[in-house]
Amino acid sequence: xxxxxxxxxxxxxxxxxxxxxxxxxxxxxxxxxxxxxxxxxxxxxxxxxxxxxxxxxxxxxxxxxxxxxxxxxxxxxxxxxxxxxxxxxxxxxxxxxxxxxxxxxxxxxxxxxxxxxxxxxxxxxxxxxxxxxxxxxxxxxxxxxxxxxxxxxxxxxxxxxxxxxxxxxxxxxxxxxxxxxxxxxxxxxxxxxxxxxxxxxxxxxxxxxxxxx
Amino acid sequence: xxxxxxxxxxxxxxxxxxxxxxxxxxxxxxxxxxxxxxxxxxxxxxxxxxxxxxxxxxxxxxxxxxxxxxxxxxxxxxxxxxxxxxxxxxxxxxxxxxxxxxxxxxxxxxxxxxxxxxxxxxxxxxxxxxxxxxxxxxxxxxxxxxxxxxxxxxxxxxxxxxxxxxxxxxxxxxxxxxxxxxxxxxxxxxxxxxxxxxxxxxxxxxxxxxxxxxx
Numbered sequence: 519x520x521x522x523x524x525x526x527x528x529x530x531x532x533x534x535x536x537x538x539x540x541x542x543x544x545x546x547x548x549x550x551x552x553x554x555x556x557x558x559x560x561x562x563x564x565x566x567x568x569x570x571x572x573x574x575x576x577x578x579x580x581x582x583x584x585x586x587x588x589x590x591x592x593x594x595x596x597x598x599x600x601x602x603x604x605x606x607x608x609x610x611x612x613x614x615x616x617x618x619x620x621x622x623x624x625x626x627x628x629x630x631x632x633x634x635x636x637x638x639x640x641x642x643x644x645x646x647x648x649x650x651x652x653x654x655x656x657x658x659x660x661x662x663x664x665x666x667x668x669x670x671x672x673x674x675x676x677x678x679x680x681x682x683x684x685x686x687x688x689x690x691x692x693x694x695x696x697x698x699x700x701x702x703x704x705x706x707x708x709x710x711x712x713x714x715x716x717x718x719x720x721x722x723x724x725x726x727x728x729x730x731x
Numbered sequence: 732x733x734x735x736x737x738x739x740x741x742x743x744x745x746x747x748x749x750x751x752x753x754x755x756x757x758x759x760x761x762x763x764x765x766x767x768x769x770x771x772x773x774x775x776x777x778x779x780x781x782x783x784x785x786x787x788x789x790x791x792x793x794x795x796x797x798x799x800x801x802x803x804x805x806x807x808x809x810x811x812x813x814x815x816x817x818x819x820x821x822x823x824x825x826x827x828x829x830x831x832x833x834x835x836x837x838x839x840x841x842x843x844x845x846x847x848x849x850x851x852x853x854x855x856x857x858x859x860x861x862x863x864x865x866x867x868x869x870x871x872x873x874x875x876x877x878x879x880x881x882x883x884x885x886x887x888x889x890x891x892x893x894x895x896x897x898x899x900x901x902x903x904x905x906x907x908x909x910x911x912x913x914x915x916x917x918x919x920x921x922x923x924x925x926x927x928x929x930x931x932x933x934x935x936x937x938x939x940x941x942x943x944x945x946x
Contacts, residue, residue: 569877570837581822585832592825613793616804623797626835628782668781 522547525567526574527554531634533574534693534729535586539593541725542689543601587626587690594686602725604686618680621687625679628668629691632661637697655703662706666713673712688720696721696730734759737776738785739766740944743902745786747798749943750898751805753936755813799831799899806895814936816895823890830888830896839903841871846906849913868913875917875924882923887931897931904928909946 522540524547526533540547552558552573560571567575568584576582576589578596583589594604606614635658639650672679679687695717698704707717720726734752736759738745745761752759764770764785772783779787780796787796795801806816818824845867848859881888888896908914908928919925931937 569880570833570874581825583825583829585829585836588825588828588832591828592821595824596821612804612808615807616793616795616800619800619803620795620797621800623800624782627797665782671781 521579523550523577524548524574525550525552525564525576527552528729530554530573531637531693531697532572532586534696535690536574536576536589536593537729538689538692538725539590539604539686541728542604542723543593543597545593545597545601587622590686590689602684604684604689606681606685607683614681618685618687621679621685622690625687625690628665629662630694632658632665633691633694633698636662636701636703637694640701640703641697659703659706662703666706666710669716670710670713673716678716684720684723688716692720692726693729696726732758732791735762735789736760737762737764737779737787737789739764740940741946742766742785743906744784744798746902746905746940746944747899748786748788748801750901750936750940751802751816751895753939754816754898754934755805755809757805757809757813799835802895802899803831814893816893816898818889818892818894827889827894827896831899833888834896834899834903837874837877838900841867841874842903842907845871845913846903846911849911850906868917871913872917875921878927879921879923882927887927893931893934897927901931901937905932908932 522545524533524536524540526536526549528534528537528549528551537549552564554573558564559568559573564575565571567577567582570584572584574586574589575584576592578592581592583592590604598605598609606618608614636655639655639658643650669679676682678684679691695707699707699717699721708714734757736745736748736752738748738761740746740749740761749759749761751757764776766785770776771780771785776785776787777783779789779794782796784796786798786801787794788801795804802816810817816827818827845864848864848867852859878888885891887893888900904918908918918928
């Protein structure tokens with residue numbers, strides 16, 4: 519049995535998105551390390567797995583995939599009956615699924631580009647010996663403020679982003695939030711009561727903690 | 732039940748939804764939101780779409796926004812009606828999802844600023860960033876190379892059948908092909924991408940959408 523393999527780097531946001539999903543499902547897998555600083559992701563054999571040259575890539579038996587949010591959706595559906603349910607509570611209710619899908623797009627379009635820039639400026643650049651551009655941080659924090667206002671309103675109505683239960687929509691946010699909590703940007707989350715509660719909840723989950731080890 | 736679509740027939744993201752409805756034979760009504768007048772930023776629309784964008788939909792009690800979520804929902808709900816846009820197995824659906832993500836993260840990410848600089852800024856009399864345009868064209872070519880390779884061995888992006896993976900690209904591709912001259916070099920020079928675009932833009936649902944848009 520070929521099993522599940524993830525080709526990626528355990529410290530990256532996108533790889534962690536997939537790892538958290540696998541941990542939530544208690545799935546066994548092999549993490550095949552891709553050495554980003556050596557440009558391994560831009561060369562063969564990795565390029566055959568993801569022609570766009572980004573981590574992660576994924577394999578489950580004969581199925582080969584890339585794009586973290588496609589991978590997590592596959593995991594959520596294929597392994598629906600084990601571990602944490604990452605889909606809405608009522609699997610027969612397609613409308614609930616639509617609301618989750620809506621939230622996943624919001625994360626991808628509104629939250630992630632801004633949050634990733636902030637993580638890049640304040641965390642990842644430092645690892646590469648570059649300096650933070652505070653003007654960019656200020657600009658992106660202003661954008662994040664607006665997004666989090668919408669999130670605060672949403673979370674006043676619902677316990678989690680897509681309803682009463684934890685789903686993929688929440689999970690997709692976790693890796694970049696984990697990085698931002700190590701930076702001054704943390705205050706944007708903690709100053710909003712419901713966002714703060716939600717962030718605390720989703721980052722303390724055992725699966726979320728596992729990727730930090 | 733007629734689905735209400737708040738948006739503009741000529742705008743790319745609402746077109747993604749309308750095209751899905753036309754492929755699946757789902758009845759809809761477009762309620763015009765005047766983007767030139769920034770109607771999408773006004774309080775009434777913000778109640779439907781808190782980020783001030785189009786489209787938003789209303790289907791009975793269900794309210795949604797984000798075009799790629801909307802088409803995913805309808806493709807799932809009406810899987811057995813009209814064109815099958817998802818594929819019949821989990822594995823096939825995963826490949827469709829993968830290429831929808833690619834459109835989101837690569838094609839749209841490059842095509843949008845390109846179209847803004849090449850089409851919209853001149854239209855509104857704003858200066859366009861020529862250096863940026865050249866940089867974006869280079870990125871766009873690299874993305875199209877990947878597509879060229881994929882479409883050499885696959886009739887459509889996710890395999891043998893037309894799916895959401897192809898559909899989701901069409902509104903953005905239309906801008907590139909019909910409103911800029913970029914298509915002439917970048918797309919027509921790539922045999923497989925060119926073949927793919929010619930085939931999918933010949934579909935009856937697309938032609939119907941073009942009639943409705945009345946460019």
